[in-house]
Amino acid sequence: xxxxxxxxxxxxxxxxxxxxxxxxxxxxxxxxxxxxxxxxxxxxxxxxxxxxxxxxxxxxxxxxxxxxxxxxxxxxxxxxxxxxxxxxxxxxxxxxxxxxxxxxxxxxxxxxxxxxxxxxxxxxxxxxxxxxxxxxxxxxxxxxxxxxxxxxxxxxxxxxxxxxxxxxxxxxxxxxxxxxxxxxxxxxxxxxxxxxxxxxxxxxxxxxxxxxxxxxxxxxxxxxxxxxxxxxxxxxxxxxxxxxxxxxxxxxxxxxxxxxxxxxxxxxxxxxxxxxxxxxxxxxxxxxxxxxxxxxxxxxxxxxxxxxxxxxxxxxxxxxxxxxxxxxxxxxxxxxxxxxxxxxxxxxxxxxxxxxxxxxxxxxxxxxxx
Amino acid sequence: xxxxxxxxxxxxxxxxxxxxxxxxxxxxxxxxxxxxxxxxxxxxxxxxxxxxxxxxxxxxxxxxxxxxxxxxxxxxxxxxxxxxxxxxxxxxxxxxxxxxxxxxxxxxxxxxxxxxxxxxxxxx
Numbered sequence: 001x002x003x004x005x006x007x008x009x010x011x012x013x014x015x016x017x018x019x020x021x022x023x024x025x026x027x028x029x030x031x032x033x034x035x036x037x038x039x040x041x042x043x044x045x046x047x048x049x050x051x052x053x054x055x056x057x058x059x060x061x062x063x064x065x066x067x068x069x070x071x072x073x074x075x076x077x078x079x080x081x082x083x084x085x086x087x088x089x090x091x092x093x094x095x096x097x098x099x100x101x102x103x104x105x106x107x108x109x110x111x112x113x114x115x116x117x118x119x120x121x122x123x124x125x126x127x128x129x130x131x132x133x134x135x136x137x138x139x140x141x142x143x144x145x146x147x148x149x150x151x152x153x154x155x156x157x158x159x160x161x162x163x164x165x166x167x168x169x170x171x172x173x174x175x176x177x178x179x180x181x182x183x184x185x186x187x188x189x190x191x192x193x194x195x196x197x198x199x200x201x202x203x204x205x206x207x208x209x210x211x212x213x214x215x216x217x218x219x220x221x222x223x224x225x226x227x228x229x230x231x232x233x234x235x236x237x238x239x240x241x242x243x244x245x246x247x248x249x250x251x252x253x254x255x256x257x258x259x260x261x262x263x264x265x266x267x268x269x270x271x272x273x274x275x276x277x278x279x280x281x282x283x284x285x286x287x288x289x290x291x292x293x294x295x296x297x298x299x300x301x302x303x304x305x306x307x308x309x310x311x312x313x314x315x316x317x318x319x320x321x322x323x324x325x326x327x328x329x330x331x332x333x334x335x336x337x338x339x340x341x342x343x344x345x346x347x348x349x350x351x352x353x354x355x356x357x358x359x360x361x362x363x364x365x366x367x368x369x370x
Numbered sequence: 371x372x373x374x375x376x377x378x379x380x381x382x383x384x385x386x387x388x389x390x391x392x393x394x395x396x397x398x399x400x401x402x403x404x405x406x407x408x409x410x411x412x413x414x415x416x417x418x419x420x421x422x423x424x425x426x427x428x429x430x431x432x433x434x435x436x437x438x439x440x441x442x443x444x445x446x447x448x449x450x451x452x453x454x455x456x457x458x459x460x461x462x463x464x465x466x467x468x469x470x471x472x473x474x475x476x477x478x479x480x481x482x483x484x485x486x487x488x489x490x491x492x493x494x
Contacts, residue, residue: 025404041404042430234431301408301428324407324430353410353426 013059014151014212022230030124030249032060035232042234046326049198049239052227053157055219056236062126062147063206064119064133071115074138079109080258080275082268086111091178091195094266095258096129097275101282102254103261105129106246110180110193118180118191118206120152122248136274151212155219155228156202156239163223164192164203174203188215197236199243199365241323241332242367244293250305251291251320251334257282260336261291262364291320292342293366296331296350297358303331303350310349310356311341319350327367337361371492372397374463378479379488380439385463388479391471393439395427397462398492403429406458411447411469418442418471420478425468427458440478442471 010033019026024035035057037045048054066075076083081094088111096104105125110118121129130145137143155163164174168185175181180193188211196202207215220228237247246252246261257275258267259282269280296303303322308315322333331350341348346361373396377385383399386392400406410426418424418438425436447469451457457466473479483491 025402036431037404043405043407238430301410301433302430304433326430 013057014209015057015059015216018213018216024232029233032123034060036234037232038230042238043326045229045231045235046238048227048229049157049200049231049235050327053155053159053163053223054229054231056154056231058152058154060123061152062121063150065144065146066117066119067115068141069115070138071117071141074141075109075117077273078136080267080273082271088113089179091180091193096132098254099275101257101275101278103252103256103258104132104254106248106252108195124249149209150206151209153205153216154196154202156196156198156200158201159226160202163226163228166222167219197245198239238323238326241321242325242327243365247321259283259287260289287339289336290339290342291334292337292361293364294333294335294348294359295362295366297360299329300331300357301352303333308351309335316341325367332366373485373489375485378482380482382437384436384439386439386479386482391473392467393469393471394462394467400459400462403427403434405430406455409451409455409458409468412444414444414447416444439482440471441474444469445472446470
């Protein structure tokens, strides 16, 4: 086996030292030096999030604040989903699209006041998203990149709500699903959203980077009796893949539309926004390929992105994401497939180092809580 | 990290037991990989040259090539790994062995690291 490359010149989140102190196995991810797992390993962390709770450092993600009169109308002209559906204290998932309808980034927009918003974007896309938004910005609207000043944590799992209560104390009401609240705790302002990337109930905290470590450690301590453990990017990836949440750069790309990614419910085709025309056209004509979820028929090696996918001996696609599902104990993955094959039950074969392994297209999500 | 005295080591973290030609990966390597979920083993009868890729160990996160520490012929594989690949993590020098080689040139084993040299390579 080969040794991992050196980790010089990678960016650090404000929790970097805490990860190292907790025994985090640090790896490169999108230019960041992040924990892939801690001492107990990815599978243990994955199961902890499904059964109790895990806390992830998501400080590498980008946070942009948008405010001033006209902010909502402007955001609605660059964002694929209909912001008219939400009001203060709510959030909405959607996309920034290029002129061809391809995905620049997927993000959640949180609304606070009538004209006050937080955009949470992917770590590797901060500069590109920012430049793109600035290029389309309406004068008078304030767009602020607060990524370096913000720490962010994701507390995820069935015990997240109980941990929330123990952390914030009695009398503090948690935001409802997809909601967001501004909560003061010991003089610290924490934006708490009921969102996540695991398919479990949970919260995401956004707060000043100067308090990054104290909040992280206190949360871990308060949550530990309920089974809370720190979890790394490895479990974050296997959890999101089980519930078929897309990863930008793998499952989403500037050359694929959200319709092809089977995410059209996050696009309001009846409003004006950048990239809507190609989507309307594609909807009228019908998509030719669609992102499908698949599962290995038998126990075997984990799936990996770029593995070739075959149907009746013919190469029909390649995996955009792949992994091993700890809950299903099978290799699982996502692949763009010709639309006639992207239906549950289609038999496939995956090429792994020259050997073909049987798999089938499955309904999304691959994993559902029983 | 455990580095048994009776084995020889490759810089790429495989170990070789001279008494029976058994090969596996070191405690250090299994700890770096964590969560081994699949081991792709060679076929019995295959001949390999030292340094050639002979097996693949898959952890949740990555696939890692295993190199033949010496040249030879594969005489036996550890079939138990098909169902319980985690043996590589729990018992890397015992039940987690991968395959046995009939050495083509016993002199090649001399070029491998002794326990002290391997220990210093992994900084332990």
